[in-house]
Amino acid sequence: MNICQERKGSAASRAVPRLVPAATLGLVMTLPATAVAEPVLRPGLHGTFVEAEDVLAGGGRASFTGGYNLEYEPLLLIPEASLAGGVYFGDATGYSFRATAGFRFGFSYTFEPSLFLRGGYAHETLRLDVAGGEVIAGNNGGSIQTGLGADFRLSREMTFGPALTYDAGLFDGGTGGGLFVVHTLSLGATFAFWLQ
Numbered sequence: 143m144n145i146c147q148e149r150k151g152s153a154a155s156r157a158v159p160r161l162v163p164a165a166t167l168g169l170v171m172t173l174p175a176t177a178v179a180e181p182v183l184r185p186g187l188h189g190t191f192v193e194a195e196d197v198l199a200g201g202g203r204a205s206f207t208g209g210y211n212l213e214y215e216p217l218l219l220i221p222e223a224s225l226a227g228g229v230y231f232g233d234a235t236g237y238s239f240r241a242t243a244g245f246r247f248g249f250s251y252t253f254e255p256s257l258f259l260r261g262g263y264a265h266e267t268l269r270l271d272v273a274g275g276e277v278i279a280g281n282n283g284g285s286i287q288t289g290l291g292a293d294f295r296l297s298r299e300m301t302f303g304p305a306l307t308y309d310a311g312l313f314d315g316g317t318g319g320g321l322f323v324v325h326t327l328s329l330g331a332t333f334a335f336w337l338q
Contacts, residue, residue: 185205186331188228190202191326193326199233200230201229204227205332207225209246218246222258224242224243226240228326228328234268240311252295254293256291258290258291264313283313285310289306291332299338311324
């Protein structure tokens with residue numbers, strides 16, 4: 143009897159140390175991560191494809207985005223503002239400007255995928271060669287942007303990766319009525335500098 147009780151007691155005493163790390167890990171995983179504000183600066187260069195009034199054109203765009211990584215690790219939550227300017231060549235020539243703000247959501251690992259959604263101001267100056275002559279549009283309106291990023295962490299302070307952005311420039315159609323929409327698809331690369 144005593145030997146059996148001793149064996150049961152020793153088995154129970156070995157089980158307790160095994161449960162402590164598991165219980166501690168479970169408790170830590172249920173606690174919210176501490177938010178640490180960290181400025182992020184993200185310049186980028188992109189090739190663009192533009193569609194307006196069934197006319198296609200190509201060009202380039204430069205962008206600069208700044209924000210704060212709230213760093214609920216491993217989640218990324220970054221309120222950000224972006225400035226972007228581009229030029230077009232082809233059947234549509236001209237230039238564009240965007241000033242937008244929104245959020246970026248992602249995951250903080252060596253590979254950092256993210257999704258962003260922004261809205262704000264848009265300007266388009268376009269010369270469109272369409273059937274029946276030229277249409278010149280110099281408009282101010284709204285912009286809705288969404289896109290995907292795939293950054294690779296080069297160091298604690300720097301990431302680099304491709305970015306795909308869709309932008310809808312929304313403009314008043316003027317005397318023709320309706321909504322004049324300029325669709326822009328951009329593919330490029332961005333550097334991100336994470337300031338501590």
